[in-house]
Every structure is written in structure tokens, then in C-alpha cells.
Amino acid sequence: MPDSPTVGRRERKKAATRQAIADAALELFLEHGFERVSVRDIAERADVSTTTLFAHFPSKEALVFDREEEVEAALTAAVRERPEGQGVVEALRAHALRSWVQLASDPRLVRFTELVDQTPALREYGERMWMRHADALSTAIAEELGREPDDLACSALARFVLQVPTLAKGRRDPRATVETVFDLLTRGWQSQLDAEGAGTDSLAS
Structure with a gap:
């Protein structure tokens, strides 16, 4: 209703x-x-x-971190609500290109980052939020792939993905940076899958 x-x-x-x-x-x-x-x-x-x-x-x-719940919800939704046939890594790439490239180009980000970096209480709070997001994203990835909640590969992927905004910040071409990082992640995931003897369509394709 x-x-x-x-x-x-x-x-x-x-x-x-x-x-x-x-x-x-x-x-x-x-x-x-x-x-x-x-x-x-x-x-x-x-x-x-x-x-x-x-x-x-x-x-x-x-x-200061007033949008963190939205950020986390969007991250997990990118994995859980991805189109049929789209792998986890590609779903996260699409989310990063849609949500983070514009943010990385925002001139206000520099002042915000300086505020957080120069304030111990905010740095500590930001680190806790980062870890919370990493745990939530890792759990979502593991659930989607039918793996254990503490799966190392899923945890590593979540943490690598959450570093993308930091890597893109201040770059001349944030979009190219995002694409480069996800190209590396895709090849790394493929190697991990090959080593496990898993199928190739569950993550990257």
C-alpha cells in the first residue's frame, strides 16, 4: 500500500x-x-x-560522514542487483564509473580530505567506516558467489575495490584510472579462478 x-x-x-x-x-x-x-x-x-x-x-x-549508509547500501546493491549475466567485478566497475569518477573530479574533495586527514578523530572514524564497508561488501560478494562469509578472495576484492576512490583522487583522468584498476582486478580474479579450477563466468564476465 x-x-x-x-x-x-x-x-x-x-x-x-x-x-x-x-x-x-x-x-x-x-x-x-x-x-x-x-x-x-x-x-x-x-x-x-x-x-x-x-x-x-x-x-x-x-x-562529516553523513552519506556513509547510502554509500554502503549502493555498494552492496551493485553486487546483489547486478544485471543477469554480469560478473561481480564488472558490476563493481560500473558502479565505480557511475558513482566515483564524478566525485574524484569534485574540487571540494580536496578540502574535505584535508579536513579528515588533519583531524585524528575523523581519521579514526573514517577508518572504522572503511572497514565496515569492506566487511559488508565482502559479505555480499561471498553470498552472491556461494562462498564462505570469511572467504579470503572475497575480502581481498572488497578491500581493493574500496581503494579505487583514493587511487582516482587527483588524477588527470579519473575514469581511465578506474578502468585500469578494474582491468588489473579482472585479470587477478581470472588467475585466482583458474587456480581453483572454477568457472570463468561467475566473477569477471
């Missing part, structure tokens, strides 16, 4: 409030530095109460 117009408006309002808080936080962090900005400062800039802020974000660090 479809949502009522009232529910739809409520969800849109919640999303708009969340985005306004995240935007205000990033603006203040870039202007003054993470440590010098308080949660109250952010709430005032976004014109919300601190209670409302914490209803949307569990911590100050989470304000």
Missing part, C-alpha cells in the same frame, strides 16, 4: 532537515576546523535544536 501524502511530506521534511544539518556542519568545520566547532554551533547554523541534531546523527564525527 503506497504511503499517504502526509507520510511522504514527513519523510521529505526529515531528509531536508538532515541535509541542512550536515551542510551546516561541513561549512563550519571547513571554516573553523573540526575541534573548534561545537554541536551547539552546528545546531544554531542549521536552525535546529541539539536534540533534533542528535536525532539525525549519533555523534559529531557522523556529521
